[in-house]
Amino acid sequence: DAMVIQNPRYQVTQFGKPVTLSCSQTLNHNVMYWYQQKSSQAPKLLFHYYDKDFNNEADTPDNFQSRRPNTSFCFLDIRSPGLGDAAMYLCATSKYSRKSYEQYFGPGTRLTVT
Amino acid sequence: DQQVKQNSPSLSVQEGRISILNCDYTNSMFDYFLWYKKYPAEGPTFLISISSIKDKNEDGRFTVFLNKSAKHLSLHIVPSQPGDSAVYFCAASVIQGAQKLVFGQGTRLTINP
Numbered sequence: 001d002a003m004v005i006q007n008p009r010y011q012v013t014q015f016g017k018p019v020t021l022s023c024s025q026t027l028n029h030n031v032m033y034w035y036q037q038k039s040s041q042a043p044k045l046l047f048h049y050y051d052k053d054f055n056n057e058a059d060t061p062d063n064f065q066s067r068r069p070n071t072s073f074c075f076l077d078i079r080s081p082g083l084g085d086a087a088m089y090l091c092a093t094s095k096y097s098r099k100s101y102e103q104y105f106g107p108g109t110r111l112t113v114t
Numbered sequence: 115d116q117q118v119k120q121n122s123p124s125l126s127v128q129e130g131r132i133s134i135l136n137c138d139y140t141n142s143m144f145d146y147f148l149w150y151k152k153y154p155a156e157g158p159t160f161l162i163s164i165s166s167i168k169d170k171n172e173d174g175r176f177t178v179f180l181n182k183s184a185k186h187l188s189l190h191i192v193p194s195q196p197g198d199s200a201v202y203f204c205a206a207s208v209i210q211g212a213q214k215l216v217f218g219q220g221t222r223l224t225i226n227p
Contacts, residue, residue: 004157033214040123042116042203042217043158090157094213101146101213105157 003027004106006091012112013081021076021109023091032074033103034066035090043090049074050096078111086113117141118206120218128226133191135221137204140185144206148215149178149189152201161202162189194225 004025013019023032030051035043047056049068063085065077078085088110092103119138127133137147145166150158164171164178164187171178177190191198204218 006157009155031213040219042118042219044217045214048214092157096213100163101207101215102148102160102163103215105150105159107155107157 004091004093004104006089006106006109008109009107010110010112012114013078014114015083016080019078019081019111021078021089021091021111023074023076023106024072025091025093025104026072027093027095027104028071029093029095029104030071031094031096032068033092033094034074034076035092037088037090037108038086046076081111081113083113086111115140116219117144118204118216118218120202120204120221122221123219124222124224126224126226127194129196130193133189133194133198133223133225135189135191135202135204135223137187137189137218138185139187139206141206141208141216142185143208144216146207146213147178147180147187148205148207149176150203150205150217152203152220158203191223194223196225196227199223199225 007022033048034046037043046060067075088108090108091106094103148163149161151161152158162176180187201220201222203220205215207213
């Protein structure tokens with residue numbers, strides 16, 4: 001089945017220690033997104049890639065970076081995690097279309113910062 | 115500035131009855147609206163959507179209504195089933211190159227036997 005896969009599902013990192021979360025997709029979608037979701041809050045878009053074009057949200061902290069080496073993979077790098085970065089991180093994909101705005105989500109990675 | 119709001123954090127409905135989940139938005143530029151369903155430990159899954167040129171879209175037990183003048187949409191589930199118990203997110207789209215979704219905070223729906 002075509003899907004969006006996120007690894008790891010649970011990640012524990014220490015305060016200030018760089019961490020990388022990964023996302024892969026078998027849908028061959030040209031757009032990939034990273035969202036941050038804190039408890040009982042709306043998922044918040046951090047950035048997205050339209051093909052190889054990187055689009056950062058204006059309020060995404062510089063501490064968050066992303067890489068997309070190819071169509072299938074996208075990484076979220078947190079350079080110096082703080083306690084406030086503990087959250088669920090969701091990866092999503094979409095196939096750009098004027099008819100459908102549907103995004104397909106992975107199961108998420110829950111990040112704990114100690 | 116929260117552009118999409120779901121003012122009810124939770125809703126409890128008896129099995130077989132109608133569930134109505136509400137969503138309000140402030141940005142008149144939104145032109146497409148979606149509902150997502152999320153089970154624990156899973157990512158959100160797409161449920162149903164509606165374009166701003168329509169006021170109703172139906173898919174089986176799920177119907178979404180859009181009231182553009184009130185900037186309000188609702189999701190109706192009839193009849194409600196225990197498997198419908200989940201968190202429901204309303205989302206609205208902004209076209210800026212790739213379509214970005216703006217989500218509400220979610221409503222936790224519990225269906226009681």
